[in-house]
Amino acid sequence: MSNRVLRQNRCAFSGVNMSSFVVENRIWDPAELMQRQERAALQLERLRETVARAARVPFYQKIFEKDGITPEKLKTLDDLRRLPFTTKDDMRDNYPLGLCAVPRAELARIHGSSGTTGVPTFVGYTKNDLKIWANLCARFLVAGGLRPEHTVQVAFGYGLFTGGFGLHYGIEEVGAAIIPAASGNTPRQIMLMRDLEPDVLICTPSYALNVAEVMHSMGLDPHGMSVKYAHFGGEMWTEDLRVEIENQTGILAFNNYGLSEIIGPGVSGECAVREGMHLQEDHFLVECLDPETLEPVEDYAYGELVITALTREAMPMIRYRTRDIAAMDPCLCECGRTTRRMSRVMGRSDDMLIIRGVNVFPSQIEEALLAVEGTAPHYLIEVDRPGALDEVSVKVEVNPGFFSDKMSEMQDLRDRIDRKIQGYTGLHARVELVAPKTIERSAGKAVRVIDHRLTRK
Amino acid sequence: MKIHQLSMFLENKPGRLSEPCRLLADAGISIVTLSLADTQQFGIMRLIVHDWEKARKVLESAGCVVNVTEVVATEVDDQPGGLAKILEVIEQAKVNIEYMYAFTFRSGDKAVLVFRFNDPDAAVEVLKAKGINVIGNVELY
Numbered sequence: 016m017s018n019r020v021l022r023q024n025r026c027a028f029s030g031v032n033m034s035s036f037v038v039e040n041r042i043w044d045p046a047e048l049m050q051r052q053e054r055a056a057l058q059l060e061r062l063r064e065t066v067a068r069a070a071r072v073p074f075y076q077k078i079f080e081k082d083g084i085t086p087e088k089l090k091t092l093d094d095l096r097r098l099p100f101t102t103k104d105d106m107r108d109n110y111p112l113g114l115c116a117v118p119r120a121e122l123a124r125i126h127g128s129s130g131t132t133g134v135p136t137f138v139g140y141t142k143n144d145l146k147i148w149a150n151l152c153a154r155f156l157v158a159g160g161l162r163p164e165h166t167v168q169v170a171f172g173y174g175l176f177t178g179g180f181g182l183h184y185g186i187e188e189v190g191a192a193i194i195p196a197a198s199g200n201t202p203r204q205i206m207l208m209r210d211l212e213p214d215v216l217i218c219t220p221s222y223a224l225n226v227a228e229v230m231h232s233m234g235l236d237p238h239g240m241s242v243k244y245a246h247f248g249g250e251m252w253t254e255d256l257r258v259e260i261e262n263q264t265g266i267l268a269f270n271n272y273g274l275s276e277i278i279g280p281g282v283s284g285e286c287a288v289r290e291g292m293h294l295q296e297d298h299f300l301v302e303c304l305d306p307e308t309l310e311p312v313e314d315y316a317y318g319e320l321v322i323t324a325l326t327r328e329a330m331p332m333i334r335y336r337t338r339d340i341a342a343m344d345p346c347l348c349e350c351g352r353t354t355r356r357m358s359r360v361m362g363r364s365d366d367m368l369i370i371r372g373v374n375v376f377p378s379q380i381e382e383a384l385l386a387v388e389g390t391a392p393h394y395l396i397e398v399d400r401p402g403a404l405d406e407v408s409v410k411v412e413v414n415p416g417f418f419s420d421k422m423s424e425m426q427d428l429r430d431r432i433d434r435k436i437q438g439y440t441g442l443h444a445r446v447e448l449v450a451p452k453t454i455e456r457s458a459g460k461a462v463r464v465i466d467h468r469l470t471r472k
Numbered sequence: 473m474k475i476h477q478l479s480m481f482l483e484n485k486p487g488r489l490s491e492p493c494r495l496l497a498d499a500g501i502s503i504v505t506l507s508l509a510d511t512q513q514f515g516i517m518r519l520i521v522h523d524w525e526k527a528r529k530v531l532e533s534a535g536c537v538v539n540v541t542e543v544v545a546t547e548v549d550d551q552p553g554g555l556a557k558i559l560e561v562i563e564q565a566k567v568n569i570e571y572m573y574a575f576t577f578r579s580g581d582k583a584v585l586v587f588r589f590n591d592p593d594a595a596v597e598v599l600k601a602k603g604i605n606v607i608g609n610v611e612l613y
Contacts (some may be wrong), residue, residue, distance in 0.1 A: 078604030412515075413481045418537045420518055420588065421570055422509045448514050450483050452535050 021198050036287040037267055038160040038218070038244070040350050043153050043239070047352045054297055055092060056355065061325035062300060063089050067100070069331040071116045074109055075099075095300060095323065100309075100334045106136040106276065112365045115139045117329050126276045127175035131172035138275050145184065147326055148278055151295050152185020155284020158293065158350070159269035160244040161215055163190035168242075170218035170226075171249065172198040177279025178249050182217050185281070193214070198222070201229045212241035220252040220268070223455050224392065228262045237264040248280050251360050251378055252401030255385030256392055270359055276335055277322050283357055284371055291344045296349060298326045301357070302334070303343045303421060306364040317342045319364050320357070338364045340376070368398060369466065370405045375440045377463045380409060383439040387432050388417070396444075399467040407444040409436065412451050474542040474559075474592050475609050476524040481537045482515045489517070492531055496521065499530045504588070504612060505574035509535060518573070520586065520612070544576050544595055547605040550576055550583040558604055564596040567591060577612075584612070607612060 042048060047058070063086035069075040072086075078099045079085070088094070106114060116123070117139075124140040140148065161167070167186050173179035173195060187191050196207055198218070204226060208216070216223065223245060227237045242264070248271045257268050271284035272292050282299055283292035294301050300323040312318035320339045324332040340362040345355050362376030369375075377396055384394055395410040407408050409432070417428055425448065431448045455462065482488045489508075496503060504520040521527045524540065531538045548554035555574065562569065570588040577584045584607070589595040599606050 322512075386558070413537050415537050415539070418481050418539050420477070420480075420516060420539050420541050422511070422516060423515065423570075425481075426511070448481070450481060450488075450535075451537050 025193070030285055037289060038287045039285045041157050041162075042351065043157040044150060047154060047293070047295075047354065049297065049353060051353050057297055058300055058325060059089065059092055059295075062092070062095065062323065065323065065325055065327075065331045065333065068116045068328065069333055072331070074105060074114060075331075075333065079245050092300070098323075098333050100321065100336050103136065103338075107134060109136045110134070112139055114330050114332075116331050117141060117224070124180075125175075126177045126180070126279065132142045133281070136276065138177075138278075139376045141328040144278075144327055144329050147280055147298065148181060149184035149188040151278070151298060152181050153188040154295065155269075155271050155281065155293070156182070156185050156189055156215075156246060157443055158284060158286040158352075159246055159271075160267065160287070161186065161189050161191055161246075163213040165191040166194065166211065167191050167215040167217060168194040168196050168204070168211070169448075170196050170204055170216065170222060171338055172212070176249075177273070177275040180219075181273070181279040182246070182279060201226055202233075205230055205233065205235065208242060209235070214241060214243050216242045216245040216266065218245070218247065219249040220247040220256055221250060221456075223247065223260055223264070223266070223268075223398070224256075225394040228456075233376055237266075240264070242266050244269065246284075248272065249275075251362070252384060253378055253382050254359070255382055259385060259392055267330055272336055272341075272357065272360065274339070277324050277332055277337075278327065280288070282322065286350040286352060287347060288348055288350050290348070291358055293348065293350075293352050293354045293356055296354045299324055301343070301355075303341070303357075306338075306340075312342075314345050315342050317358075317361060320360075340364055340367075348397055355452030366464070368396075368466065370398060370407055370442055373440065373442050375407075375442060379439045381463070382450055383435040384409075384411060384432065386439075387428070387435050393456075394463065395454050397467060398464070400471060405443060405468070409449055410447045410449045410454060412454055413448050414451055474596065475520065475545050475586075475612060477541050477543045477586070477588070478519045478521065478524055478527060478531070479539045479541060480517045480519070480531065482517055484510060484512060484514050488515075488581075492517070492534075492536060495530055495534050495536075496527055499526065501527045501530065505573070505575040505584075507571075507586075509571070531604075541588065542592050543586050544592050544599070545585070545607050546585050546599060547577075547582050547607050548585060550581050554583060555585060558599070561598060561602045561604065562587075562595065565595070567595045567598060 048378045056409055070079055106201055121141050122139045123142040123145055127135040127137050162167045167421050169182055171178035196204055217401040230237050245268045247268055260268055269285045271280055273280035273282040283294045285292050302316040302321040303312050317340050320337045320341055322335050339360045341360050342358040361378050393412045397408045399406050429446050436444045502522045509516045528538050568582045568590045572587045574583055574585045597608055
């Protein structure tokens with residue numbers, strides 16, 4: 016990826032509203048306030064332990080032997096760069112549990128990736144891993160307003176997917192009451208929300224929007240619901256979508272980040288300042304690298320997150336290439352947490368579309384759409400190469416907010432969307448206005464891109 | 473004396489026109505007239521119906537995007553020069569027409585012209601001052 020594209024995208028968390036806590040600032044674990052120097056020492060100690068554990072895994076053992084890596088040779092955190100990367104393919108090559116460092120008898124749980132990018136991969140946890148995981152989820156939940164007296168509706172899938180169980184045990188750790196609604200069945204979710212009056216909702220952001228839509232069609236006003244906070248994760252979303260959801264529902268939305276290969280949710284999450292997600296750096300070493308050169312990018316510049324899990328017993332993960340594109344903010348946050356913050360994920364290094372030689376992330380098109388007043392955040396990007404050149408079309412649903420009986424106004428709207436997309440991506444796309452609710456809704460990860468070039472011969 | 477016109481967004485695909493017409497038919501709503509504006513990719517249907525409020529509810533509850541606008545309907549003799557006469561009046565008053573369409577009514581000798589003006593109130597005043605018959609919902613149905 017060229018740095019040019021990265022620089023075009025402003026950091027989502029730079030600048031605005033630096034002095035407002037949207038909820039009372041509470042810290043769950045004193046480790047979040049640790050002095051940076053003290054934390055760095057802990058990280059080095061834990062990195063050595065991780066390398067020692069990883070040496071029991073044949074995959075790492077081979078590499079360590081070849082490269083002469085031993086825990087004692089790691090003198091500073093910079094020595095991390097001597098360690099090998101781990102990729103999704105390495106996990107597949109060691110399917111199903113070849114990267115586990117403990118005997119099978121010590122496993123307490125097995126989760127799997129959602130398999131959105133191919134065959135699923137499995138991740139093992141020991142009892143202690145699960146304890147740490149619950150603590151990490153509790154940290155960001157409390158940072159985002161969760162209190163022991165609350166009731167929480169978890170509309171994440173309970174299953175191999177880490178979202179449901181991860182958040183569930185985090186909420187339990189805090190001591191709040193859980194409605195394990197699981198995903199899907201929107202009318203039932205709404206019934207639970209209306210009758211059991213939860214304070215907090217947990218789901219994907221696109222599902223929250225879907226719930227709001229169904230509420231409207233049932234004649235219910237989302238603003239009248241008891242839910243005050245939502246913790247969104249599991250998919251990429253934008254700052255504009257947050258504004259959209261908050262305006263439509265009156266809910267305060269918090270972002271969190273994690274991935275099953277590392278642990279699941281709990282890698283980072285927003286505090287009451289909501290200017291980036293605090294990385295749980297006592298448990299994860301996070302690098303931000305140029306996905307092509309694999310050299311570190313500067314602070315605030317977008318790069319691929321590469322994460323080393325420092326405390327995982329069952330499956331130590333060294334320099335895992337997440338493919339998630341985000342930026343790092345080293346500034347101290349006014350909430351008192353001393354950890355660095357990461358921006359929201361703005362793309363996947365493997366979702367990146369190369370269209371007529373230009374690098375484009377679907378999230379850029381989403382931001383462009385949301386910048387045009389009145390357009391709903393339901394869209395579908397289709398890329399094709401009917402002749403020599405790539406062509407992009409973006410389907411956008413018409414809604415009462417921007418429908419006019421005048422053709423000139425409709426065409427003007429289409430032109431404005433076109434210009435916005437060009438402004439955000441440098442690319443001309445064919446904007447198609449389509450009837451409302453014709454773009455498929457999803458309970459899980461929304462399908463935003465169809466690349467017909469992949470199926471063309 | 474303005475009348476209510478419903479407009480709808482339609483994709484330019486087979487079957488998209490019949491859907492709303494079927495919905496109205498099933499609800500027992502009769503269409504007085506309609507006009508279509510189209511582009512290659514989408515169209516706008518403008519409808520004048522009996523009971524526009526009910527029609528709007530029927531269409532919206534089926535998920536259609538419906539917009540209500542006030543238009544002005546005038547009656548002219550169905551003979552050469554009927555339209556030209558009215559247009560001259562409008563032109564002199566410098567009132568802008570967004571779009572218009574025409575239909576004959578109850579197989580009589582009169583034609584009805586439907587105008588979408590930027591400023592319908594000003595237009596109605598001008599037309600009336602010149603003795604042109606501006607008709608309302610009741611007369612039209």
